[in-house]
Structures are given as C-alpha cells and as structure tokens.
Amino acid sequence: MKWVGYGLLILVLASPASRGDDPPKDKEKKEASAKEQYDALVKEFAAKRSKLIPEINKAKGEEQQKLIKQYQELGGEFADRFLKLADENPKDPVAVDATFWIVENANGGQAQAAAAKKLTALIAEMPIKDLSTRLKRTRATPAVLDAVLKRAEKDEKDPQAVDLVAWAATRAYYLPAGRKAAETMIEKYPDHPAIEQVCLMAANMEGGDELLRKILAKDPKPKVKAAATLGLGKALAEKTDSLGDKPAEADKAAAEAEKYLLAAAELYGDDAARKKEIDGELRVIRTMRVGKEAPDIKAPDLDGKEFKLSDYRGKVVMLDFWGNW
Amino acid sequence: MYPHERSLVKKMSDKPFALVGVNSDKDLEALKPVLEEEKITWRSFWNGKDGTGGPISAEWNVHGWPTLVILDHKGVIRHKYLGNPGNEKLDEAIEKLVAEAENDSKPKK
Numbered sequence: 008m009k010w011v012g013y014g015l016l017i018l019v020l021a022s023p024a025s026r027g028d029d030p031p032k033d034k035e036k037k038e039a040s041a042k043e044q045y046d047a048l049v050k051e052f053a054a055k056r057s058k059l060i061p062e063i064n065k066a067k068g069e070e071q072q073k074l075i076k077q078y079q080e081l082g083g084e085f086a087d088r089f090l091k092l093a094d095e096n097p098k099d100p101v102a103v104d105a106t107f108w109i110v111e112n113a114n115g116g117q118a119q120a121a122a123a124k125k126l127t128a129l130i131a132e133m134p135i136k137d138l139s140t141r142l143k144r145t146r147a148t149p150a151v152l153d154a155v156l157k158r159a160e161k162d163e164k165d166p167q168a169v170d171l172v173a174w175a176a177t178r179a180y181y182l183p184a185g186r187k188a189a190e191t192m193i194e195k196y197p198d199h200p201a202i203e204q205v206c207l208m209a210a211n212m213e214g215g216d217e218l219l220r221k222i223l224a225k226d227p228k229p230k231v232k233a234a235a236t237l238g239l240g241k242a243l244a245e246k247t248d249s250l251g252d253k254p255a256e257a258d259k260a261a262a263e264a265e266k267y268l269l270a271a272a273e274l275y276g277d278d279a280a281r282k283k284e285i286d287g288e289l290r291v292i293r294t295m296r297v298g299k300e301a302p303d304i305k306a307p308d309l310d311g312k313e314f315k316l317s318d319y320r321g322k323v324v325m326l327d328f329w330g331n332w
Numbered sequence: 333m334y335p336h337e338r339s340l341v342k343k344m345s346d347k348p349f350a351l352v353g354v355n356s357d358k359d360l361e362a363l364k365p366v367l368e369e370e371k372i373t374w375r376s377f378w379n380g381k382d383g384t385g386g387p388i389s390a391e392w393n394v395h396g397w398p399t400l401v402i403l404d405h406k407g408v409i410r411h412k413y414l415g416n417p418g419n420e421k422l423d424e425a426i427e428k429l430v431a432e433a434e435n436d437s438k439p440k441k
Contacts, residue, residue: 248411248412251402251410251411251412251425288393290393291392291393295392295393295409296409296412297409297410297411298408298409298410299409300406300407300408300409301401301403301407301408301409302391304354304377304388304391306377306378306380306387306388307377307378308375308376308377308378309355309363309364309367309375314375314377316352316377316407317407319350319352320405320406320407321348321405321433321437322348322349322350322405322433323347323348323349323350323402323403323404323405323429323430323433324349324350324351324352324402324403325340325349325350325351325400325401325402325422326353326354326400326401326402327337327351327398327400328353328354328379328389328397328400328401329333329353329354329355329356329376329397329398330355330356330357330383330384330397330398331363331366332357332397
C-alpha cells in the first residue's frame, strides 16, 4: 500500500546549461533539436507517470500490483530512447543529461548498464566545475557516489575537488561512502562553506555524535561551532530515544543532549528559526523523551468522538502516527 | 504496515495491549473506505484538518511518518521509532513490556 513512496523518486530535471561558446549556425540548429528531443522525452515520461497514479489509486488487488509494476518499470521503457539520443549526439550537452537520466530513472536493464558505464567515464573526465553543477540536481545513488569520490581523489590537488566531497557528505549521509566523505570534510576542510551543513546532517548519521565531537575538539569558527553544537545536541537526543532498555544510559545521554542544545541556543543568539527549532528539541528531551511519562492526548477520533490516551493506562500502548499516503 | 498491525492487534487481543493511532490524513471522507478495506479496527486520534501540520504531531515533535511511540502500562515512554524498526524488533519490545505489565498486575505476596 505504501507504493506512493515512489513519488519521492520524481526528479526535477532542469534544462542543460547552455554553453558559452559561439557555435556556427548549423551546429546551433542541431543542438536545439537534440535538446528539444530530450525535453519532449522528459515531458512524455512525466505525463505517462502522472497518469498512472490515479489509476493505481483506483485499482485493487492484482490489477493494482500490475499498475504499480508498470509505474516502476516506466523508466526502463524510456531508457533505450534516452540512450539513443545520447549516442546520436555524443558532443552535445544533452548526451550528459540523457546519461544521468537513465542511471537515475531506469530500473536495471541493458540500457541502464550501458548508461552507468558511460556515466562513470563522464564523471571521470568532465570538467570538475561542470560536474559540480550537474550534481546539484543529481540523486546520490551508490554508483554515482562512488564515481564522484574516485574523481575527487584523482584530482585531489584541484581546489574544486573538495566540492565533490562536500556533495557526497551532504547528500548521502545515510550511505557509508557519504559518512566517509563527511569525515574527510571534517578532517581536511574545516573551512569549506558546506561544513555547516555537514554538521547538521551528521545529527542523522550513525555515529554522528563522535564525528561532531571531533569537529568541536578542533575549536572551529563560530558558525561551524554553532552548527556542530546543535548537531551534537540533536544526535544525542536521537541516541537517548534508542536507549529505551538502558534507563541509566538514556538519562546520561539526555543530560548531555540538553547541555549541547542550551549551548547551541547561546551560539545562535538572535536566529529566530534556530531558536524555535532548539526550543522544540529541548521540550522533547526534557518532558517527552524515552523514560518520561507521556503527556495525555485528548482529541476526537475519526468519527468525531473524543477520547483520551490516558484511557489506556494499565495497558502497553503503541501510539502510531500514521497516514494513508 | 497494516497487515502487521492487524496481526499484532489480533495476537494481543487478550493481553494488556492497545494500538492507538494518530491519523494525519486531511480528508477523513476519503479515508473511511480505506479503514474498511484494510480492516483498521483500532482507534485513532485525528491530527486535524492541517494533516501532518496538526497539533498532536506538533506537540510530540513528530516530523516523520510513520513514527511509533511505545508506552508501558504506567504511561511511560519506553521506545520511539521513526519508521517501522522491523516487525521482529517491534514485537519483541512490545512483548517485553506486556510481560512487565502482567507481572505488575499479579497480586503481591
């Protein structure tokens, strides 16, 4: 029933960046047509997909499964056409976009394997600056991540290579390679503009608390210090909630989380949005974390009849925040 | 996760356990046929017309769905999970707390 999750895979593909050079007229014509073909394909794909959604919602049982399968395989159906476009216009920027498109949208199959190979070569060779720009609208899948980090390693001496590592660190914090990229950023580039974002992302990373302690131990610049302190407070709050079976450890983590959250509030000073965020975290860690008595809920049920959470006292309750989407 | 919830409710029907929902759908009319179809018999609070922006999820600082909070029989929060932690892990946590509850309700010597 949770098929709608695939909606997350919808990607917004901007049109490829125009090139700065001044091509002869006939070449310009050809470029425009390749781009037009590409745009038309993207549009056709999006239209087909959005048509499937209400159909899936309406269908039931086997029919619904069939439609869901169609939805998932739609990218694969288009892959050959994108691949053909890329092959026919190897020098056109559209070839790059088409290759990325296939890797992101096709679900396996020959075209995707071919595109993945092409993409690895592209990432290894295209100018780093162009690659950075392209990555801004690219999902961090393991294959792309791997190729990007290899490139960053190869061109380590290039000052722009660190942007590639920053992309991996902020976009793929949930993958081991992303975590490693975050570590690299912290070890080697504590002054990079993305480091603040890396700190905040690290709150959601497994073992993020250790990583953030490393940053703080380096006595970073104020902005980074604030972000790392907030990140650490959040990471410890998360940790608290995973220690339901170990009350003493939970208490310790909660006390530490509170300490860092208060410090973060101080460091952020007048930042109203951050203050609100920190206040929410503090309220939860003080009153609603694991080990605390839950506040009562008094609200109507789905038929409009009021009831209370405390009606269930004496029973174990699984409170399930859910929605049918 | 409906199938597992259904089996959990059934399995625990004679135990001190309750599944209570906090539903964040905006449109309750559209939800009603789903309740029937999926045999969602457990009671849910409604998070209100603002859906995921409603007052209950705000009060509980819930920012991801589903979030599961498990309370023991004294009303103390014992586990919080963002997303289903896995049916086995979930059952184990619940069964442990149910055993605690049953133990507590036995007459003390």
